[in-house]
Amino acid sequence: MVTPVIEVADLRKAYGRRSVLEGVSFQVAEGEIFGLLGPNGAGKTTTVECCEGLRRADGGSVRVLGLDPVRQAAQLRSRIGVQLQQAQLQDALRVGEALELYASFYPRPCDRRELLAQWGLADHRETPFGKLSGGLRQRLFIALALVGNPEVAFLDELTTGLDPQGRRDTWELVRQVRDSGVTVVLVSHFMDEVEALCDRAAVLDGGRIVASGTPRELIARSGIGGTLSFRPGGPLDPAELAGLPGVTGVEESDGRVVVSGTGGYADEVTGLLARRGMVVTGLRIKEHSLDDAYVALTGHRN
Numbered sequence: 001m002v003t004p005v006i007e008v009a010d011l012r013k014a015y016g017r018r019s020v021l022e023g024v025s026f027q028v029a030e031g032e033i034f035g036l037l038g039p040n041g042a043g044k045t046t047t048v049e050c051c052e053g054l055r056r057a058d059g060g061s062v063r064v065l066g067l068d069p070v071r072q073a074a075q076l077r078s079r080i081g082v083q084l085q086q087a088q089l090q091d092a093l094r095v096g097e098a099l100e101l102y103a104s105f106y107p108r109p110c111d112r113r114e115l116l117a118q119w120g121l122a123d124h125r126e127t128p129f130g131k132l133s134g135g136l137r138q139r140l141f142i143a144l145a146l147v148g149n150p151e152v153a154f155l156d157e158l159t160t161g162l163d164p165q166g167r168r169d170t171w172e173l174v175r176q177v178r179d180s181g182v183t184v185v186l187v188s189h190f191m192d193e194v195e196a197l198c199d200r201a202a203v204l205d206g207g208r209i210v211a212s213g214t215p216r217e218l219i220a221r222s223g224i225g226g227t228l229s230f231r232p233g234g235p236l237d238p239a240e241l242a243g244l245p246g247v248t249g250v251e252e253s254d255g256r257v258v259v260s261g262t263g264g265y266a267d268e269v270t271g272l273l274a275r276r277g278m279v280v281t282g283l284r285i286k287e288h289s290l291d292d293a294y295v296a297l298t299g300h301r302n
């Protein structure tokens with residue numbers, strides 16, 4: 001990895017006697033969308049707040065853009081953008097006023113008109129915060145995180161409260177933000193979101209990172225594999241299939257053969273069928289999703 005934008009090493013944090021982070025380490029590269037996943041209470045927000053300089057770690061080290069978020073807070077603050085998890089604004093504050101207020105905290109804020117248009121808020125410039133729908137509030141919070149032209153944006157619960165189309169639109173906008181050179185750290189509960197959006201992700205559980213990598217790597221690492229099923233055109237010995245590398249199970253029902261496996265098991269099965277000259281029909285391959293991998297890695301249903 002080229003010089004990482006975020007370097008977290010052996011991060012430790014306790015609230016009173018309760019240890020929440022027990023040696024968390026990960027790195028985020030420039031210009032990537034990095035996801036932080038984990039069950040409720042896993043310590044995601046605490047980790048991100050240590051990166052933002054909002055919380056002081058008990059041990060370990062955190063560097064963001066090469067800066068110590070606590071000791072060099074003033075320098076860092078102007079270079080990062082933060083979407084607060086349960087952010088609230090005064091009901092009477094208008095959308096345009098909120099953006100101007102947040103822009104005033106930064107030395108090089110972006111063009112507010114463009115930002116409003118980009119996030120579909122142009123027609124709501126004069127709308128008071130209290131009158132915005134849940135979806136528009138969410139878009140405003142994201143816009144507020146970006147108004148300072150940050151080099152790193154921390155987005156927490158990005159699409160909570162958005163409808164399916166709104167979520168997809170938001171993902172596309174976040175990709176554009178990434179493509180413009182901003183590094184994005186995304187705290188998310190939604191596996192489909194991480195799978196669709198993140199270049200890499202880390203799974204936090206029990207105060208530690210239990211796995212990290214691209215969504216594909218996380219699925220592969222969880223060892224859950226997938227299934228391949230078909231109707232054979234002639235007799236086939238299930239024991240022969242079961243003996244192939246990566247195959248973890250073979251079942252037959254209703255004339256269909258269902259082979260489960262991991263790694264390159266599917267290539268092994270199709271190779272065997274080809275060697276036997278076996279014609280099959282109704283071939284289906286089902287790969288497991290990041291959702292399945294998450295359950296396998298953490299033992300929690302999301």
Ligand SMILES: Nc1ncnc2c1ncn2[C@@H]1O[C@H](COP(=O)(O)OP(=O)(O)OP(=O)(O)O)[C@@H](O)[C@H]1O
Nearest residue numbers: 015016020038039040041042043044045046047189
């Ligand atoms: N200020 C605090 N004082 C005491 N305990 C806290 C404090 N903040 C968080 N905690 C506890 O620390 C644990 C980790 O919280 P944190 O918010 O970091 O987790 P999270 O993974 O972001 O959870 P969620 O997905 O529910 O937002 C939780 O059990 C929480 O109750």
